[in-house]
Amino acid sequence: MTADKPRVFVSRKIPDAGLEPLRRRCDVTxxxxxxxxxxxxxxxxxxxxxxxxxxxxxxxxAGVLAAAPTLKIVANVAVGFDNLDxxxxxxxxxxxxxxxxxxxxxxxxxxxxxxMAAARRLPEGDRLVRxxxxxxxxxxxxxxxxxxxxxxxxxGFGRIGRGVARRARGFEMKVSYHDxxxxxADVEREFGATYLPFEELLAESDFVSVHxxxxxxxxxxxxxxxxxxxxxxxxxxxxxxxxxIDESALVDALRERVIAAAGLDVYEHEPKLAAxxxxxxxxxxxxHIGSASFATxxxxxxxxxxxxxALFDGKTPPTALNPQVLASQRPS
Numbered sequence: 490m491t492a493d494k495p496r497v498f499v500s501r502k503i504p505d506a507g508l509e510p511l512r513r514r515c516d517v518t519x520x521x522x523x524x525x526x527x528x529x530x531x532x533x534x535x536x537x538x539x540x541x542x543x544x545x546x547x548x549x550x551a552g553v554l555a556a557a558p559t560l561k562i563v564a565n566v567a568v569g570f571d572n573l574d575x576x577x578x579x580x581x582x583x584x585x586x587x588x589x590x591x592x593x594x595x596x597x598x599x600x601x602x603x604x605m606a607a608a609r610r611l612p613e614g615d616r617l618v619r620x621x622x623x624x625x626x627x628x629x630x631x632x633x634x635x636x637x638x639x640x641x642x643x644x645g646f647g648r649i650g651r652g653v654a655r656r657a658r659g660f661e662m663k664v665s666y667h668d669x670x671x672x673x674a675d676v677e678r679e680f681g682a683t684y685l686p687f688e689e690l691l692a693e694s695d696f697v698s699v700h701x702x703x704x705x706x707x708x709x710x711x712x713x714x715x716x717x718x719x720x721x722x723x724x725x726x727x728x729x730x731x732x733x734i735d736e737s738a739l740v741d742a743l744r745e746r747v748i749a750a751a752g753l754d755v756y757e758h759e760p761k762l763a764a765x766x767x768x769x770x771x772x773x774x775x776x777h778i779g780s781a782s783f784a785t786x787x788x789x790x791x792x793x794x795x796x797x798x799a800l801f802d803g804k805t806p807p808t809a810l811n812p813q814v815l816a817s818q819r820p821s
């Protein structure tokens with residue numbers, strides 16, 4: 490290890506677009522396993538490090554920061570940062586960063602793909618053909634729900650939600666949205682979107698796509714009551730964070746046909762699924778791949794590296810979540 494280079498721990502292998510610039514500027518130690526480190530392993534690996542590049546699988550709280558007092562920056566390779574305790578970072582004088590703005594279209598693509606797959610029962614059809622039990626075309630076989638001209642309700646009208654609205658135009662869908670704050674009228678006109686109160690959106694939508702951050706207010710936003718407000722023909726899509734949906738309630742709603750189908754890329758207790766979720770046929774389950782394109786994951790890693798390098802070059806990290814600590818915290 491070179492004494493004059495910042496020491497960086499990378500909690501899992503990341504794309505070379507981020508790893509290579511880090512290695513040129515810093516002394517990098519990378520977690521060697523495919524699985525994420527445990528809390529104790531993470532703490533041990535961070536001791537003596539100047540920076541941590543982590544993924545959403547690592548929870549960075551006051552305990553981790555106290556056990557690794559040399560840390561100056563935590564660079565999260567994700568746009569969501571519910572795994573970071575920002576207040577604890579600020580109190581410890583540690584800059585925390587994320588990677589916004591680069592995965593919006595990629596995640597919106599996947600949300601719409603999930604919507605299509607769940608509505609038209611594509612995984613069920615794939616399984617039938619592969620099983621060898623398909624005996625040919627039938628007029629009543631695997632009937633699904635039309636997407637075109639349907640009403641799409643978007644919960645959370647940020648960059649990804651707006652990206653889904655943009656894609657819905659090609660299917661001539663009627664778009665409604667709900668957000669904590671109503672967007673300006675010109676934005677509504679741009680996306681052809683109508684604001685609705687949450688419960689009204691649930692009741693009127695053929696498709697509900699969730700795009701909110703995980704906060705105490707959004708935890709179990711889609712619960713049993715919300716599911717019962719939805720149409721029995723409705724399709725629910727979640728590419729945000731798993732705990733936004735009460736997963737056990739969703740299993741019951743799918744089994745009992747309270748709603749028609751769901752498409753999930755995220756789960757309440759990842760990687761575990763709620764009991765019975767894997768057994769219901771009317772749900773499409775993906776392994777948290779919303780941003781999983783070569784270009785997007787590479788850009789995410791690159792932004793995380795740029796944040797780390799900027800700090801050690803005496804600059805403000807481009808996507809700092811708590812830049813106020815810079816007044817008192819600079820690399821020596």
